[in-house]
Amino acid sequence: MPSSWEDFISSDAADEAKAKALEMVKAACGCAGTEFERDDVPNSIACVQRSVYRYTACGAYCEFDFEEGTVILGSIVEGVDWGTDNHELVWPFTRDDWNRALDEVEDEAKSIWHDTHGCPECARLLGIEYVPGQTVICLECGECDGQGEIV
Ligand SMILES: [Zn+2]
Numbered sequence: 001m002p003s004s005w006e007d008f009i010s011s012d013a014a015d016e017a018k019a020k021a022l023e024m025v026k027a028a029c030g031c032a033g034t035e036f037e038r039d040d041v042p043n044s045i046a047c048v049q050r051s052v053y054r055y056t057a058c059g060a061y062c063e064f065d066f067e068e069g070t071v072i073l074g075s076i077v078e079g080v081d082w083g084t085d086n087h088e089l090v091w092p093f094t095r096d097d098w099n100r101a102l103d104e105v106e107d108e109a110k111s112i113w114h115d116t117h118g119c120p121e122c123a124r125l126l127g128i129e130y131v132p133g134q135t136v137i138c139l140e141c142g143e144c145d146g147q148g149e150i151v
Helices: 005-011 016-033 041-054 095-115 122-124
Strands: 061-065 070-076 087-090
Touching: 005 016, 005 041, 016 041, 016 095, 016 122, 041 061, 070 095, 087 095
Parallel strands: none
Antiparallel strands: 061 070, 070 087
């Protein structure tokens, strides 16, 4: 379990590691388009997390691992009790790396959603054959209210 910024910065980690972690947070702010506040790093981190959650369709999460010098991006898919893989960004990463990882999380979340949802009525409405676990959801479905069935 990655430690919080406060714990990390008061730990006996090398100054170099701390400086590196600070750079990583700053870069993450740049990638997420949020402001980096040097005097309030925990808030800067919270802003990045909120931004990632808000600006991804799947509501991705973003965890910082200061010891490892990594950022973990992923998503819990609502209604299903598993999520996407964790996509690990190792510092130094670029904005392209960041966006690519988020795109992958989005794609994966979308495919989990589609793979696991969709009921026989969805299939009928869409005019496709119902294949459990593969039928996409029909948002107009009255049977499952467009929520699908978890298989
Ligand atoms: Zn349905």
